[in-house]
Amino acid sequence: MALLSNAQLDVSIIIVNWNTKDLLLSCISSVYSSISKNLKYEIIVVDNGSHDGSSEAVKKSYPQVLVIQNKKNLGFAAANNIAFKIMKGKYALLLNTDCTLTKGAVEALYSFMEEHPEAGITCGQLLNPDGSKQNSFSNFPSLLEYITNKSLLKIIWPSRFPSKYNSYNKPIEVDSCIGACVLLRKEAIEEVGYFDEDYFFFFEETDLAFRLKKAGWKVYFVPCAKIYHAQGKSVGSNITSRALFYKSMYTFLKKHYQIHYIYKGIIFLRLIINTLLNLAGTIFTFGLNKSVKHRFFRYLLLIYWHIRGCPQLYPEERQNGNGNRNKRCSSML
Structure with missing residues (x-):
């Protein structure tokens, strides 16, 4: 069960929602079923002006979850920033509503961050519903990838352009994480600033990672942490x-x-x-x-x-x- 005491918690799980009630309830369920009782955490749902009854459904099914209701859709960055200001965790786990956590995933990310104080962001391996790998991290934009072929670069230069097609048995340093499920160190984001609200959706995590790296923090991919991600259901593809x-x-x-x-x-x-x-x-x-x-x-x-x-x-x-x-x-x- 999520803890909401005044003492600092291990992790604040932040879920931004916009009209995805069923996905949201399923996501919250996966949190409770996957995280061990040893980890002290809270769940904060930031609802961006949904009109499908999302907030009411969460309050009814999970009264212990903190629900913040915005009057309109503020976007991903602004919604998370609201939660950052009130979170009680040492770390913030940002979780899309179309994600399902597997057992031990959050603990693996948390343990890695605890053992690596230089890490500002970590992410795990995102999986399609059938278990195949998704892209879980990305490179910062470069002229090389735009004038050539990014897929080709991942084949001929895997150390510079890591990809889901390679097998990683241990954590590796990357440029940026895909924002579907990432763990952020509160100390780090308070140092460089929260998400830039000029981004309504997309690239806000890339921008944050860029600023963190510039300030000396590192970003890591932790392959043993597995998260199912129904890619595109929370944002759409039109x-x-x-x-x-x-x-x-x-x-x-x-x-x-x-x-x-x-x-x-x-x-x-x-x-x-x-x-x-x-x-x-x-x-x-x-x-x-x-x-x-x-x-x-x-x-x-x-x-x-x-x-x-x-x-x-x-x-x-x-x-x-x-x-x-x-x-x-x-x-x-």
Whole structure:
């Protein structure tokens, strides 16, 4: 059971939610079933203005969980920052609602952090529902990966570009962790500052890792900690989500790289190339391959969004994988 005393706890588990009630309840259930009684922890749910009854469901099923209800969708960064200010744990475990913890995962991350005081962030191995590996960490953006092929770099230069296709028997240092499930040292994030709220969704963990590394902290991947992740269910995969990704990436590049305009130009060129390749695929298959045709129109909409100057996407416009509202997303872009 989560502990809510005034004494410092080991871990504060922070879950940001937006209209994913069933996933949220399942996620909380996995917390209680996977963490041993030796670890003192609390659960904080930050609800970003959901209208599906998420907050009420948590309060009813798990009255010991602290629920913070925002009136509107503030985004991932701002929601977590609210929890950071009131957390009682030495560490903060950020957990997406579409994640399921396995037994010992949190303890493995916690033990590693305790044994390595230089570690500011750790993450475990994210798994698909079928048990196959997901990308659990990433490199900071570089010109090399944008002008070549990132997948190829992971093959020919695995020490610089580690990937899920390699087997790791012990923790390794990485640039950044995928934010679905990460453990943050409170001391470290208080030193460099919380999440930058200029990021609504995507790249906020990359930005934090970049600032932590610049301040001398390290980021690690701990492979023995396993977490199932139903990738995309908590954020969606429609056109608006993709535009949010690009928007956040450009925010990161402008903030940290002097030649950010060169990066942006290369990214846009790659987008055009991908559009043309998928156009060719659509023509070659006479439009019968729905996957190729869908990608073509998605790239086309993203190019249009770029031509418009990458306009701001407001929280209320953000979708969550609701196919019935994709027309609204397309018209907005």
